Amino acid sequence: HREAVEKASAGLLKPLLDQELSVVFYDITTVRIHGEKELGDDLRQYGHSKDVAGTARQFALGVVQTADGLPIAHEVFEGNVAEAKTLAPMLRRLLKRYQLQRVVVVADRGLLSLDNVDTLEALAADEGLAIDYILAVPGRRYAEFTDVMAELHPRLADAAEQSGKESVTETTWQGRRLVVAHNPERAREQTRARRRKIERIEQIGEALAQRLDNQDAGRPGRGRRSTDRSAHRRFHQTVLRHQMSSIVKADLGAEQFRYDIDDEAWTAAERLDGKLLLVTSLEAWDAQAIVERYRSLADIERGFRALKSTLDIAPVYHRLPERIRAHALICFLALVLYRVLRMRLKAKDSAFSVERALEALETVQRHAVEINGEAHTGVSISPEQRQLFQELEVKPPSQANVSA
Structure with a gap:
């Protein structure tokens, strides 16, 4: 039944997609699922949940939609799949279904990897198609851009201060075009939040050091006696909890409790505050258009919220893979109808x-x-x-x- 549905949808959407340039947005979410038994080809796997903090049993759902917000394809993956590995399979299915001449793939931070970029470029060469991309750089890779930001940050900050709004510039990174947007308000928020965290960590460090000093002076205070080792351990846990280990360094090998603040790493982190980093193969579009097109990706997140609230895709109680896929297909079709409703209401300027x-x-x-x-x-x-x-x-x- 799925093949019949996809064939029908391809026919309906063909006029929208058979254009010289087709922009498609891709993102992936997780869907909670219940059950304890395990199957040989089980889609229900434990992975990082996007709905609850921590790990949950789930399956992953990838969705492709047009620039107008109309969903055109979906795929179900195991719940522990790495997001970066889902992009190429989905794109191959999309190209097989629609006769496209050119595609611009816009995807979120979890989908960027150099392997994905290489795969997209190789796929374009193999298929004889123009496949371009706009991919956001994930925060965990920001350290690779320390030198780039040292050069660009003063220019971006000055431009934002003079205009009072977001500034955009571009450079190259590993031979690819890199577009950088700087939001000054967001930068101030992130900088203040980091400084508060570091101040709190230093307060805890000073309290631990003072307790050790008091013990050495014969004033042990209440509670169990502290040691330099226990102080190191507690301080290190605090640093990890606040995700500041790149800046606050606890010397776990020292005999006496001590820690250091890496001022250079702190400065580098502040240069990245408020930044959006986009790797793209598009040369004809200006930098501002690249940023605006990427931010349209937020609409697919709204679709996921509709799936999980209005359309009640979760929780799921199926256990067989084909039933899970059927459940996802029905919910995907409901999302298509939801978006058609939205488009028609918007066209009529409805209240x-x-x-x-x-x-x-x-x-x-x-x-x-x-x-x-x-x-x-x-x-x-x-x-x-x-x-x-x-x-x-x-x-x-x-x-x-x-x-x-």
Whole structure:
């Protein structure tokens, strides 16, 4: 059934996609799933959840949508799949389904790897297609851009200060175009938050050192006696909890409790505050257009939220892979209808949101009564509901035999 659905959807969406340039957005989310038993080809795996803190049993759902926000493809992966490994398989399926001449892939931070970039470039060469990409650099790789930011940060900060708004520039990184956007307000927030963390860590470090000094002076205080080793351990745990190990260095090998602040690493971290780093193969687009196009990716996140709230994709209680995939397919089709509703309401400049429209339409009632042995049927529709059917360009249900 899935092949039939995809073939039908390809036919419906073909006019939208068979263009000289087609921009597609791709992202992946996780969906909670229940069950304890394990199967040989089980999609239900434990992985980092995007819904709850920590690890959960789940499957992963990748979705591709157009620049207009219309979902066009999806794929189900194991719950512990690495996001970076899902991009190429999804793109191959997309190219097989649609006769595209050119594709621009826009994807989030979890999908950037040099392997992915190499794969995209190789796939373009193999298929004889123009495949471009806009990929965000994940935060864990920011350390690779220390030298780049040392050069660009003063220019970006000055431009943002003069204009009072975000500044954008570009350079090259490993032979590829790198676009950098600097949001001064976001930078100030991140800088303040980091400084508060470091101040808190230093307060704890000073308290630990003071306790050790008091013990040496014969003033042990309350509680168990501290040692330099226990102080090191507690301090190191605090640093890890605040994710400041690149800046605050606890000397775990020292006989006496001590720590250092790496001022150079601190300065490098502040240079990256408020920055959005995008690696792209697009040469014709200006840097600002690259940033704006990437930020449109946020719309796919809203689709995921709709899947998990309005459309109730989770929790899932299936255990067989084919049933899990069928469940995901039904929810994906519901998301397509959800987005079509949104597009039609927006085109009519409607005051209704999709959620409010669905809530209003839920109260449409069909009646079936028998009077003097004669059956009568009809549908009750309010003026608000009539307006909605008109805005959605959908013929309302028949109101035959319904009295005012």
